Amino acid sequence: MEITKKWRWFWPWQDEKEEKWLMQLSINGLHLQKVNLAVVYSFVKGEARRCVYRLDFITAAKKDKNYYQIYHDAGWELV
Numbered sequence: 001m002e003i004t005k006k007w008r009w010f011w012p013w014q015d016e017k018e019e020k021w022l023m024q025l026s027i028n029g030l031h032l033q034k035v036n037l038a039v040v041y042s043f044v045k046g047e048a049r050r051c052v053y054r055l056d057f058i059t060a061a062k063k064d065k066n067y068y069q070i071y072h073d074a075g076w077e078l079v
Contacts, residue, residue, distance in 0.1 A: 001044055001045075002044065002045040003033070003042055003043070003044060003045075004030055004042070004043045004044075004045060005040060005041065005042050005043075006040075006041045006043065007039055007040055007041075008021070008039060008041060009039050012057055015055045015057075018055060019052075019053050019054060019055060022041075022051075022053040023050065023051060023052060023053060025043060026048075026049060026050060026051035026053075027048055027049070027050050028048060029045055029046055029047060029048040030043035030044075030045060030046075031043060031044050031045075031046050031049075031051060032051075032053065032079050033079070034079065035079070053079075054076075
């Protein structure tokens with residue numbers, strides 16, 4: 001599995017721009033695997049496909065037991 005890391009800074013109000021950047025990378029075959037410190041992205045090289053990413057800014061303290069279930073029920077995958 002080939003891993004590519006990219007450093008990228010953005011402000012929370014630039015979320016749409018960041019989501020489009022992530023989608024373009026997936027179209028080019030780089031799929032988000034994880035994010036560290038909100039600026040270091042790790043991607044795995046794979047088959048080119050269009051993935052839609054959505055950013056969510058919430059502190060762990062505000063999440064309840066049903067928080068992730070909403071996304072899971074909608075068919076989303078947590079990265």
